[in-house]
Amino acid sequence: MNAVAARKPDAPGIVIDVEGLTKSFGGRTVVKNVTMQVRRGLIYGFLGPNGSGKTTTIRMLxxxxxxxxxxxxCLGYDILTQSTEIKRHVGYMTQRFSLYTDLSIRENLEFVARVHGMPDPRGATQDAIARLGLENRASQLAGELSGGWKQRLALGACILPSPKLLLLDEPTAGVDPQARREFWDEIHHLAHEGVTVLVSTHYMDEAERCHEIAYIAYGELLTRGTVEEVVAQSGLTTYTVTGGDLTALADELQKKPGVDQVAPFGVELHVSGRDRKRLDAAIAPYRAKNTKAWRQSEPTLEDVFIELMSRSRDNFG
Amino acid sequence: MTGSLSRIAAVFIKEVTQLRRDRLTFAMMVLIPVMQLLLFGYAINTDPRKLPTAVVDLDGSQFSRSFLSAMQETGYFEMDRQPRSEKELDDLFLAGKVQFGVQIPPNFGRDIMRGENPALLVIADATDPSASGNAIAALQQLPARVFTRDLQGAGHIRDGAKPPFELRLHRRYNPTGETSFNIVPGLMGTILTLTMLLFTGLSVTREVERGTMETLLSLPIRPVEIMLGKIAPYVVVGAIQMTIILSAGFLLFGVPLAGSLPLLLVLTTLFICANLAVGYTFSTIATSQLQAMQMSFFFFLPSMLLSGFMFPFRGMPEWAQWIGEVLPLTHFLRIIRGIMLKGAGFGDLATEIAAVAAFTLVAMTIAVMRFRQTLD
Known part of the structure; x- marks a missing residue:
């Protein structure tokens, strides 16, 4: 077990510990100076818009x-020199389904089990099939499965060799709500068993299911922490407006200085600003009209992220 | 009607745009025809000259010397070897080092002077009847006129008389000049080259195009393990093809098997591996399946034309022979024709075997080095 000996004595409970990761393709910097730490047994949400560098960061890990x-x-192994050991202990679920569409569920899983050198690939596969509830479809070709089942198979292939860390790249994209719910239940079970899970997504409701989150946009990690911490750190003031013609109000408010964000949420309108004084000044004339109900509220995670993104675009776009 | 035309135009424009974007394909479309025309136009020669010839001159008289120089003057023979014994001559034939052998018996000159009509033996390697055909024709002209000057005034030769000596021609290995004896073993090599290239030529590019490469790379497996695992099944497929072609060769074409069958099977398997390795190497270099196909074709054509399968190897200019020497098929043809027709053994074929083995090793090394372990 040279591999174990070569492991650095990592900080207790830190599974991912990277500093200053930078990557560019053809002169375009996709990931800039990303530093992050993920503790053991956490579900760590990796959020950000499309093309923000989430996939690239995960691939570097x-x-x-x-x-x-x-x-x-990663798991105490150097990401630059010990990728073989990392691959042995990390389950990586790719964004695009990348198992063999011309193999059945069972054949795909057995392949993964054999490559990992598991002592009883057939038995391990059978167990995984049972755990994922895939018994009735075990002989079906992976290419014929619907999105939700494909995702379940891909997760099954990831957890088959009992990895200590799961890296899931937008695992729930294009999957229906029920399958998403079941998927997240499974993730929580795995975390409970001590598996660390880093999951990228751009669904806000999924972010709230994570123990900690990090937000990345334009290749930069903009914020991290628990959902509450992230919201508190944002320094954003938000008012929720209800009643009457919100669209017209939204269009007007958008142009006012001090108003950084106006977003309709059904019958509500969220009006947010970085600078509380300027925001209050901007909305004061509208509040005075008294045609609508104004109420200060907690900004939602989405408000925070959109704010972070626009701020980041102002600086770097 | 106009609607249809504009839809056709839409597809046409899309195809042209995509084609232009694939630089390698575009370059190959323009360069391949030109290159191949020049390459094969200059390389192929169906009238090989200067064929390597071994001479055992036990006479050493004026007559034997002038016969040999007359042979040389035909342009078909290059007398560059003087084996000291018949055994040595046989070895040269087995290893394919010479195409012709001339044996001049002792007292050849004296017997001619005495008018005893001595016999002179010329052995031709007839495994490839077309390669030696013209040379044999030129050779058969010689007895009638070669000694006219030497015998002038000797009174022995009169117009219309029969020649002063007998030229015995021995077509070794294929006395009846059956073309199929040469073609069928050659076909085995050619067919195996083509099919094996196609099997592995797409294997890596397919993974890349289908996106399964990302999974494969994220698994704890090394490139050399992937390569060997991918090649192995086709070795079995190749072995089945080998069995079919060999059986057909024996049963339908009556091709003889002069040498050892186990040796033939082992070496054919080695040759199968060589081609699988080339195909696999192409698939690690190509960025799309189309490119991999083109590369395979680019390799197959010279294999067919410059290996000695279709045209006599010795007829080609030296530079073309060098290209031929790089191709595994060239060496395999010598191996399989050597074993089946001549009964050559491992020792006779050692150089050719080493060449095929070296080729396989180099191809595999390139493939493993070219295999990208990351998505960078």
């Missing part, structure tokens, strides 16, 4: 991409 600069460890 698995050793599938070599960072241009930066360093760090």
């Amino acid at each position: 698995t050793g599938l991409l070599t960072p241009d600069s930066g360093h760090g460890t």
Whole structure:
């Protein structure tokens, strides 16, 4: 077990510990100076819009991409030099389904079990099939499965070799709500068993299911912490407006200085600003009209993220 | 009607745009025809000259010397070897080092002077009847006229008389000149080259195009393990093809098997591995399945034309022979024709075997090095 000996004595309970990860493709920097730490047994949400560098960051963690600069460890193994050991203990679920569409569920799982050198690939596969509730479909070709079942198979293949860390890249994209719910239940079970899960998503409701989150946009990690911490750190003031013609109000408010964000949520309108004084000044004339109900509220995670994104675009876009 | 035309135009424009974007394909479309025209136009020669010839001259008289120089003057023979014994001559034939052997008996010159009509033996390697055909025709002209000057005034030769000596031609290995004896073993090599290339030529590019490469790369498996695992099943497929072709060769075409069958099977398997390795290497270099197909074709055509399968190897200019020497098929043809027709053994074929083995090893090394372990 040289691999174990080569492991750095990591900080207790830290599974992912990377610093200054940077990667560019063809002169375009996709990930800039990303530093993050993930504790053991956590579900860590990795959020950000499309093309923000989530996939690239995850690939660097698995050793599938070599960072241009930066360093760090994953499960105590160096991401630059020990990708073989990392691959042995990490389950990576790709964004696009990337198992063999011309193999059945069972054949795909057995392949993964054999590559991992598991002592009883057939038995392990049978157990995984039972755990995922795939018994009735075990002989079906993976290519014929619907999105939800494909996702379940992909997760099954990831957890088959009992990894200590799961890296899930937008696992629930294009999956119906029920399948998503079941998927998240499974993730929580795994975390309870001590598996660390890093999951990327752009669904806000999924972010709230995570123990901790990190938000990345334009390749930069903008904030991290628990959902409450992230909301508190944002320094955003939000008012919720109800009643009457909100669309016209929204259009007007959008142009006012001090109003950074106006977002309709059904019958409500969320009006947010970074600077509380300027926001209050901007909305004062409308509040005075008394045609609508104004109430200060907690900004939602979505408000915070959109705010972060626009701020980041102002600085770097 | 106009609607249909504009839809056709839409597809046409899309295809042209995609084609232009695939630089390699575009370059191959333009360069391949030109290159191949030049390559094969200059390389192929169906009238090989300067064929390597071994001479055992036990006479050493004026007559034997002028016969040999007359042979040389035909342009078909290059007398560059003087084996000291018949055994040595046989070894040269087995290893394919010479195409012709001339044996001049002792007292050849004296017997001619005495008008005893001595016999002179010329052995031709007839495994490839077309390669030696013209040379044999030129050779058969010689007895009638070669000694006219030497015998002038000797009174022995008169117009219309029969020649002063007998030229015995021995078509070794294929006395009846059956073309199929040469073609069928060659076909085995050619068919195996083509099918094996196609089997593995797409294997890595397919993973990339289907997106399964990302899973494969995220698993704890090394490139060399992937390669060997991917090649292994086709070795079995190749072995089945080998059995079919060999059986057909024996049963339908009556091709003889002069040498050892186990040796033939082992070496054919080695050759199968060589081609699978090339195909696999192409698939690690190509970025799309189309490119991999083109590369395979680019390899197959010279294999067919420059290996000695379709045209005599010795007829090609030296540079083309060098290209031929790089191709595994060239060496395999010598191996399989050597074993089946000549009964050559491992020792006779050692150079060819080493060449095929070296080729396989180099191809596999390139493939493993080219295999990208990351998505960078």
